Amino acid sequence: xxxxxxxxxxxxxxxxxxxxxxxxxxxxxxxxxxxxxxxxxxxxxxxxxxxxxxxxxxxxxxxxxxxxxxxxxxxxxxxxxxxxxxxxxxxxxxxxxxxxxxxxxxxxxxxxxxxxxxxxxxxxxxxxxxxxxxxxxxxxxxxxxxxxxx
Amino acid sequence: xxxxxxxxxxxxxxxxxxxxxxxxxxxxxxxxxxxxxxxxxxxxxxxxxxxxxxxxxxxxxxxxxxxxxxxxxxxxxxxxxxxxxxxxxxxxxxxxxxxxxxxxxxxxxxxxxxxxxxxxxxxxxxxxxxxxxxxxxxxxxxxxxxxxxx
DNA sequence: TATTGTTATACTCTATAACTATA
DNA sequence: TATAGTTATAGAGTATAACAATA
Numbered sequence: 001x002x003x004x005x006x007x008x009x010x011x012x013x014x015x016x017x018x019x020x021x022x023x024x025x026x027x028x029x030x031x032x033x034x035x036x037x038x039x040x041x042x043x044x045x046x047x048x049x050x051x052x053x054x055x056x057x058x059x060x061x062x063x064x065x066x067x068x069x070x071x072x073x074x075x076x077x078x079x080x081x082x083x084x085x086x087x088x089x090x091x092x093x094x095x096x097x098x099x100x101x102x103x104x105x106x107x108x109x110x111x112x113x114x115x116x117x118x119x120x121x122x123x124x125x126x127x128x129x130x131x132x133x134x135x136x137x138x139x140x141x142x143x144x145x146x147x148x149x150x
Numbered sequence: 151x152x153x154x155x156x157x158x159x160x161x162x163x164x165x166x167x168x169x170x171x172x173x174x175x176x177x178x179x180x181x182x183x184x185x186x187x188x189x190x191x192x193x194x195x196x197x198x199x200x201x202x203x204x205x206x207x208x209x210x211x212x213x214x215x216x217x218x219x220x221x222x223x224x225x226x227x228x229x230x231x232x233x234x235x236x237x238x239x240x241x242x243x244x245x246x247x248x249x250x251x252x253x254x255x256x257x258x259x260x261x262x263x264x265x266x267x268x269x270x271x272x273x274x275x276x277x278x279x280x281x282x283x284x285x286x287x288x289x290x291x292x293x294x295x296x297x298x299x300x
Numbered sequence: 301t302a303t304t305g306t307t308a309t310a311c312t313c314t315a316t317a318a319c320t321a322t323a
Numbered sequence: 324t325a326t327a328g329t330t331a332t333a334g335a336g337t338a339t340a341a342c343a344a345t346a
Contacts, residue, residue: 247323
């Protein structure tokens with residue numbers, strides 16, 4: 001009976017090694033990525049915004065929010081700080097005056113073109129510790145897991 | 151030449167689907183877990199501390215920091231707020247007066263015993279969308295990935 | 301009326317470093 | 324001198340909700 005209870009509890013918590021591994025992998029990744037972005041003077045949310053704006057003509061707050069999962073109130077502050085660094089600008093949409101397009105400035109565009117490829121190489125070093133097959137399998141399983149939390 | 155550059159760039163960014171999947175899975179998990187903890191009035195870092203203290207006689211700040219990766223300055227504030235809610239207490243170590251043991255209070259112990267099993271079941275629902283085999287494989291790959299970021 | 305973005309409020313966490321008290 | 328924890332500082336992000344301008 002003690003044994004049965006123990007084995008039932010073990011089964012109940014069967015997912016915990018995966019949960020712990022997910023947290024460890026993400027925290028390691030996030031800290032490493034943040035170190036890379038710090039060189040460019042960006043926080044992670046700021047880098048996310050610059051990243052989604054790259055190679056676009058600009059996006060509204062609503063669109064940026066959809067891509068980054070950052071809420072509109074928070075986004076106002078992040079864009080304020082990016083605008084303070086002259087990396088983006090706000091442009092009111094001519095067709096709908098309620099909408100504000102956020103666009104990369106010239107220096108924001110240069111940052112995107114120079115910093116992000118370096119960041120990609122920097123990240124690649126670590127992700128490449130997994131083989132191509134392992135990366136594909138991990139991506140597939142994580143997509144399935146992500147879908148479970150929708 | 152265009153094609154070669156393209157394929158080289160494609161290979162250079164080969165890890166990005168995995169990176170995106172990692173971020174999506176973690177963010178989904180973190181938001182879902184935070185919703186569960188909110189019912190108990192806990193933030194994620196606060197829940198982490200309660201969790202590591204559970205089933206122990208207490209831990210010093212240093213030990214808690216090692217288990218949670220929270221720095222000592224930050225931990226002071228988190229423990230302050232948990233103490234304000236009467237979930238933990240500080241006890242100076244009798245053998246080394248520099249050290250403070252953080253212990254679950256009675257109500258902290260009850261919260262640990264009542265909330266955490268519920269949280270485990272609540273999380274399990276989602277993680278169980280992956281089969282046992284998939285969970286094991288995902289955990290293995292994520293551990294390997296986590297090790298790459300050490 | 302509904303939508304877009306801003307503002308206000310209040311809090312939590314973070315990093316960094318100086319500080320204290322003990323050892 | 325080294326260690327444990329606190330305090331100070333300054334910022335950044337979060338949630339929530341009320342708000343103004345526009346559609």
